[in-house]
Amino acid sequence: GExxxxxxxxxxVQEGDNSIINCAYSNSASDYFIWYKQESGxxxxxxxxxxxxxxxxxxxxxxxxxxxxxxxxxxQIAATQPGDxxxxxxxxxxxxxxxxxRFGAGTRLTVKP
Amino acid sequence: xxxxxQTPSHQVTQMGQEVILRCVPISNHLYFxxxxxxxxxxxxxxVSFYNxxxxxxxEIFDDQFSVERPDGSNFTLKIRSTKLEDSAMYFCASTLDxxxxxxxxxGPGTRLLVL
Numbered sequence: 001g002e003x004x005x006x007x008x009x010x011x012x013v014q015e016g017d018n019s020i021i022n023c024a025y026s027n028s029a030s031d032y033f034i035w036y037k038q039e040s041g042x043x044x045x046x047x048x049x050x051x052x053x054x055x056x057x058x059x060x061x062x063x064x065x066x067x068x069x070x071x072x073x074x075x076q077i078a079a080t081q082p083g084d085x086x087x088x089x090x091x092x093x094x095x096x097x098x099x100x101x102r103f104g105a106g107t108r109l110t111v112k113p
Numbered sequence: 114x115x116x117x118x119q120t121p122s123h124q125v126t127q128m129g130q131e132v133i134l135r136c137v138p139i140s141n142h143l144y145f146x147x148x149x150x151x152x153x154x155x156x157x158x159x160v161s162f163y164n165x166x167x168x169x170x171x172e173i174f175d176d177q178f179s180v181e182r183p184d185g186s187n188f189t190l191k192i193r194s195t196k197l198e199d200s201a202m203y204f205c206a207s208t209l210d211x212x213x214x215x216x217x218x219x220g221p222g223t224r225l226l227v228l
């Protein structure tokens with residue numbers, strides 16, 4: 001029978017290419033967003049965050065874009081490397097709500113050498 | 114670099130049994146969290162804890178669940194009577210303080226399998 005919930009969206013890219021991972025969030029009151037990377041068998045690892053009063057934030061090789069109008073968040077990874085292969089989750093938080101964080105479904109990124 | 118640790122890494126139990134999952138948050142952190150992740154699904158918030166009491170809990174965190182900070186270093190999640198659907202990875206996390214500048218540091222997780 002079908003295994004519900006085991007089919008994450010996937011993105012496969014060639015090493016060295018740029019990757020764009022998308023996330024649609026649900027709560028228009030969310031005012032803080034985080035991208036997490038989860039490697040197989042490990043806990044989520046913080047990558048980058050953005051507040052709702054910004055539309056872009058850059059880190060090392062990563063950029064997060066926020067479009068509040070359509071409640072959309074994206075993570076861009078420049079020059080993707082094999083070590084970037086993982087599942088990527090976005091998370092949304094309503095500030096000062098006890099840091100109650102809600103995760104998105106995740107996207108599996110596979111980097112081909 | 115300080116890290117959150119969790120024990121055991123794997124736990125197999127029979128339905129109806131009690132399990133205790135243990136976490137050692139980063140030593141100077143004050144806020145603690147439990148999340149679970151059913152295989153292949155998204156990470157779900159269970160509960161947050163501060164100053165020896167629950168700050169927030171989700172609808173998943175029903176009367177079968179409890180959390181405790183029994184001493185100065187451990188933070189535990191107890192499931193009183195496990196059900197098949199409790200099978201999941203359970204992640205502990207901690208932050209130094211509350212607020213958006215505080216990164217949540219996650220532990221490696223405990224994989225719970227209820228038979």
